[in-house]
Amino acid sequence: MSAIAAPRLSLLHALLASLTLSAAALTAAVAPVRASATQAPAPDAARLPRPFPVLPVLPFSDPTTACALRFGASQEWAASPLAKPAQLLASCGTEAAAGNLDARAIYGQMMLFGYAMPPSDTGLAMLQQSAADGSRSAQRVVGSLYRDGTRVPKDYAAARRWLTLSADQGDGLAAELLGLMDYTGQGGAVDYASAYGEFVRAANHGSSHSASNAGQILFDGRAGVPRDVAGGVTWFIQGATRGDADGAFLLGMALLRGTGLKRDVQNAAGWINIAATRGHLEAHAVLADMYVAGAGVPRDEKKGFALMAYAASRGSVYAQRRLGELYAGGTGTARHLALARTWHRKAALEGDATARFQLAVEYRLGIGGPKDLDAAIGWMRGAAQAGLAAAQNDLGTMLQRGEGEPRNLDEARQWYQRASDQGLGIAAFNLASLADAGLGMPKDPALAFRLAHTGAERGDPQATLMIGRMLFTGDGVPVDKAQALVWYRKAADLGNVDGARQAGWQYMYGVGVPRDAVLGQRYLESAARAGNAQAQTILGLYLLERQADGGKDANHDAAETDGKAWLVKAVAQNFAPAYTAMGTVYSKGQGMPPDQPTAIKWFTRGAESNDLASQRVLCLAYANGTGVARNPELAQRWCRAAAQAGDLFAMRRLAVGIADTTPERDSSYWQWRIASRGDAVYQSMLGDSYDLGRGVPADFNAAVYWFRLAAEQGNVSAQSSLAWHLFTGLGSERNDREALAWANRAADTGSAAAMAMVGEAYLRGWGVPADVGVARGWLEKAAAAGSGEAASDLANLYEIGNGVPRNDALALGWHRKAAALGSNAGSIALALRAEAAGDVHALDGRSMQWLAVAADPGAMGTTSGSHASASNDATESGLASWAALSSLNEALQGDTLRQYEIGMRYLLGDGVMRDTALGDAWLQRAQAGFAAEPHHAMYADAVRTVEQRVSGALSADERERARRVAVNLLATVPSRAVGTGAYRS
Template sequence: MLSLVLVVGASCPAVTQALPSAPLGSANQVSGTPAAMSFNDAASPCLLLMTARNAFSLAPLGTPAQLRKTCAAESARGNPAARVIYGQMVLFGYAAPPDKSGLAILTQTAAEGDARAQRLIGSLYREGYRVPKDPRLARQWLSRAAEGGDGRSAETLGLMDYNGEGGSVDFPSAYRLFVRAAGYGEPLGATNAGRMLFVGQPGVPRDEAGSVAWFIQGALQGDADAQFQLGMALLRGSAIVADAHGAAGWLAAAAARNQREAKAMLAELYLSGKGVSPDALRGFSLMTEAARSGLAYAQRRTGDLYAQGTGVTRNDVLALEWHRKAALNGDTNAQFALAVQYRLGQGCPVDFDAAIGWMRGAAQAGLAVAQNDLGTMLQAGEGTRRDIGEARLWYERASEQGLGIASYNLASLARAGLGEPRDLARAYRLARLGAQRGNAQAQVMLGGMLFAGEGAPADKAAGFAWYRKAADGGDREAERIVAMLYINGNGVPRDEKLGESYLKRAAMHGDAQAQTALAILLLKRPSPDEQSAAREWLIKAVSQRFGPAYAAMGTLYAKGEGAAPDQASALQWFTRGAESNDEVSQRILCLAYANGSGVAPDVVKAQRWCTAAAGAGDTLAMRQLATGFATDPPLPSATRAYWQWRLASNGDAAYELMLADSYDLGRGVAVDFGAALYWFRRAAEHGNVDAQSALASHLFSGLGGESDDLEALEWASRAAAASASAMDLTGEAYLYGRGVARNPQIARRWLEKAATAGSADAANELANVYQTGNGVACDDTLAAQWYRKAAALGSRQAAIALALHQQDDDGAVALTARARYWLALEGDPSTKAGGPTSTPPADAMQAGDRLDFDALSALNKALAGMPFAQIEMGILFWRGGGVMRDRALGDAWLRRAQSAFGAQPGWRCFVQPARIVEARVRAGLTEAERERADLLTENLLMTVPAINVATEMK
């Protein structure tokens, strides 16, 4: 069977391309779909072979030439319909080459008044098909046909006015012509009249009720577009009572006539079960039919269905393929979907270049979600260089369209000061905007800002209301926050039951933090069922690799909650948590390995986990590293100094003091008295009493900077209420007139108070007071008592005084090891050895890193003229204890001490014992060392004053 589709009754399909395209479900697209022309002459063999589709159906043995001959004969006999058909055969070349004489046949028939020929001639001039395009002639012939009652011609003239073909656009005229065509029974006229009223045009006011009336007329007359539009009107329920079932019926009617938009919308009804029984398979089938017809919307939705696995097995590759087709056809939502798939690697490898390209296209087309996501990609530098400035511009465009998440993103930038100065007030306004638009993240942010008073006055009630709104909307973070606020009674009356209900909701929504918190809450209860449930929640949280859940599991086994304690299992859980970067687990392991709590002490593991936890900001771990471990080998002093600095930098006075000590002692850092003075001052200003005392000591001595007795006394006075050292410094200030008028009575009271509080230096100073009669009567007995107390408290100079008292001319043999050390009775240092030949007893000198600092303190006192300190320095230099060994310098200090003792009546009893010690030392010197010792002695005698306790002295 041979078929031929003729243009009889056709109107120009290109006309509709000049009109605004309509989104699926709209009614604002005027169209001119071809319709059949009626031929009703049952006696005509030519017409009897016409089908309903304006095509010819040949007899089994017939040929096109025979059909043409039949129609030519009937045309010659004057049959108008046959003449129209035969004229087209000749003009278009059916069964013979095309011949313009066919136009003459058609023109003659049209001139005789045949509306079908008139419409055909008008359409040919409108299209410029086989004749020159001529809108004027087209209008003339179509007008003659319309005046004769031809509805399709009137409809075509309406399209020409609507598009401005051959003249200006004239919407009122177009509407009148569509109405006229509808009056002639042309369904397309009714459909297009309805479309114009639905949208409204200049000169044609919008009238939705009127548009529905026209759609009903067109639908009843069988126009598929009108049936589609009527179905959409019934779905919308505006200007007509909503009727989803009726809508489905009209959409089905249109779909049966291959109206592709109707197929797509009917598919949506089957997918949603609206107006029809849910049928995902039927919905998918209809959607793919519409997609294959080239409808971009249906192509995108087919991609969605493949991505979701709705009505078909999920297939990300086919989803990507259909999204790409729709995207290439200009569907903005498909471009966005395609960008997301490339960004996430769904159905393809991750391709940020492709993702950013499609995302930018959708954003530039005005899709708000694409504008927002393009902003996030620019902010993160995905597929392009990081550009927060451009990201903000896209967020702003999306926010201007009312997208709440974009407002939230803008608020986040302003709150953090990213790419712009930090502006909490602006962040608050934007968060509020996003919250009002329904974005849960913005609601949570707004709640937090109101709780904290960021960008606006604190208002916990209002903040809680926003938290609750987000929680009631299903946001799991908000559910968890609301739960904890209820449980703790923060900003809302305490309600543990209600809080637990929100916590369960967040846990069921998969929030690992809520699952862990709920488990901890249930573990406190005696019910075995609740403890079992707690364990299940922890297992769920652990499956998400939530670090604190590991710590909770470890605690569960460590404490034996709901089961017997199992330290091995607890250690395993804590270790897993620590390896998952859980700060709590790392801190627990840090302290356990450092202190040997439940495990064998292990400095390597302790340092590893303490460092990890400290690096995450855990203060307890920092403190453990700053103070060191009770393990062997000890933690490196440089490591301790670093963490002391971290804590001190955060304003922790205790560690400011500790760091100052480290600089004083060269413990993990180079000795730096200036740095020590800086950190002592910071700790002192933060109220640390020990630091205030240490700062006063440094200022009195000038260690780390210029001495300042006035400021030193001020700091000593601040600390004197609680610090024995500060009491001693205050007493010495009054004793020697440092920063205050000399007053031995006040001095003695402070020194006695300090000595009673345990100050060895104060007890030693009191011994000196009674020994020399400084403001009191000389009293050798009281002096000896105070020297013994000072020595017992650890004063080396008091120990030297006692040793000198005990020594006789023969060197005394019944002396303690401590006394023998200071009297040079043992351990004569070899000139070839690298260090002292004897180690001082434990009570003779402090061990460790204070050795050097104590030597320095003694040196300061020796330089100030204190003879017992000069004896101390002599023995230290001779032995190399805390200072570089220099036997000649040691002898020189011992000789300088003799002069200092001789300068004060109360101390003259020590001259001979000191001379014996010096002689013992000098006997072991080489000749060269003796010569150098003599030179050094002369220098010391000229530069180091002898202290005069009766006058002011610094």
């Protein structure tokens, strides 16, 4: 009994895993009529034999009984044609009861799947018993049930065990199923060698399809099975001659292609036709192609179309796609683009990559229906993911242009690369274009040239043109203008109009080759007459220059030699550079008097048409007032447009700001754009923006990242800033040694701030043993270079006599210089000295603010030190916050002047949130620190006076809170003798 139909292998699909056994197929093989489990039992069902409580002790096999013959070999004569299903069931039951293994296997299936009775699991028990008793057909059926999980849990190990028993008894179908399990990895790893062996065994047991399967593995070659095309064809012949449709088709295809045997198109057509008559759908489709092309059969497009329609309507995916192509081309039928799209959609939904690509093109261009870019890119992506090179390239193009999805240069590059890896010339050109422009990948002209050369070798005219351009400009390759012309002419010979334009321009102006105006003009006119707007623009400008020089070409009539007429033609095509050319003509007065207002109008049209040259011209013109009234807003507009198109000059103008019209967030954005290209100056500038929260949220980690990139390229400002961050541990883990290394590098190039940091490092022993003498040397250099903080540190050294003779007069001088250089520490020291001496009348307003002279601290003004301001302006606010953070950092490390400064900042809300109690607490901490240093008694007295003045303006609750906070600060924050590395608690 052949209860289980063997799955099929196909050359066009080659997916055995998708060919699985279904319970429906099993039942259909058992009987022509199936009783539903929900149907009422047959009238005589109650009289049908039931499973036996005790099976015969000695079962026997007899395949000649009526039941075995009818169901085992599909012989209808074994029973009366008028026999009803119930009668047939009863007959098989009787034979099974007599102990016939063949009948018992059949009867077990009848019961299990409900043949003329409700389905019953008792049939499974009968099948399993029959299998155990040695029925090879029962063993195969039980193995198949476990393989597919039909009425039993799926169990590949059990399936293999039963199928092996059956196959070992010579059952070809069981061997074929084992081969399929090995091929698809069911119940274990994929094992092509074992699958091949099982298929061979099945073929030797009479399975024609297994012969075809074995041939396909051998023909293609798999792991463990070396490729043997001739051997594979031998198996195809065996399968074909034994009646297997796949074998006939595979043999026909081998003959058609001349693979494994001599090519014989007519014989191929015969075998493919045999496969078609055996119901092979793909054979119908291939035969249809042969009729359309007249290959091996008389050409008959209508018959080819009919065969293709037959296969397509019955589910052949290949035929569905080809039918769409036949409709699109009007081959064998009337042209019908809408039906073409319909059939392409059917094939695409079934996974045909080429159909997906064709459907994507139809949606993209609006062929056969509405244009739909969303659908287009979806289908294009599907085709690309399936590995179709043309689709991968076109998907890259859509992503680069932003069609159907937002522009994504990085992903576009990846798809171009996949297509180029498959040998597609235009994809190599697209990759070369990205590399040349630095779009979606770092700019790499050398790589661009190599990629363009690859595309040119594959016959792509655009890549050929690109090689000429790169040789001409020396972009990624040494300049060779003569060789560039050779490539331009090659491109022109391939039908590329741009190649003709470039060759014409080079000949006309004698660039890199002897000048030949006639030949140049001939090339340009050829391109211009073909409608190339760029050629028209170049030719127009050239002729206008000649007209301005009084020249005239006698070989052309007046209309053709009129340069302005050619420009008008280009303008009529809305060619943006033509607007720029017209602006240039009017600006320079070429062939006409200069006319700046008209020139500006033309440049504006060009800029509005996204011509980068016009945008740049207007950016500069309005920013500088060149030929037009200065207008920062228009300058900002056109600079931004040019910058967005990638113009680096415009980006730089926006990064630093145009007057006061560039918002800080825009400046920081353009800083990022340029910094991302590796420009150290703008990386450092962006780091400053992150430090100050200027146009971006303050982010010290981001600042350190950009400072480090710039510092590694030698940017002095970034080196100094990076050193500061590493010394303070803000935005990065503190690292005194690395900080000192960066500070030294910056100091060696004259950075005052870096020299001050090196001096302070030696003073405090940061990353190096403390050495006051070396520290003083660096601080003096820094002060001479303009560092107010270094001057303040020197004042403190002389004030306490640390490493130098104590000299208060010299210390006072350094404090004054520090204050003059903008140091808040210097200003505070002078103010406190004046307070201690009772001589505050000579102080300026800025110094008076440090003494909190107003009764209400909130009524006092704000400091205006080098970095501080209470302005609402974002930049001033950022600077104030930065200065406050710096002073707080120094205060926490024990600097008493900075403790005093941060206290005043909290009192004033200068760079920090206003908190008068916290401010007073810091003043108390500073007073205690000064009091601990004998040479700072005057500062201690002055701070005590100021603190009392501040405390008197506080409420009782604020004073109590200030006291508690001060106690905590005294216990946790150290104090340091100013200008030394010694700490006191």
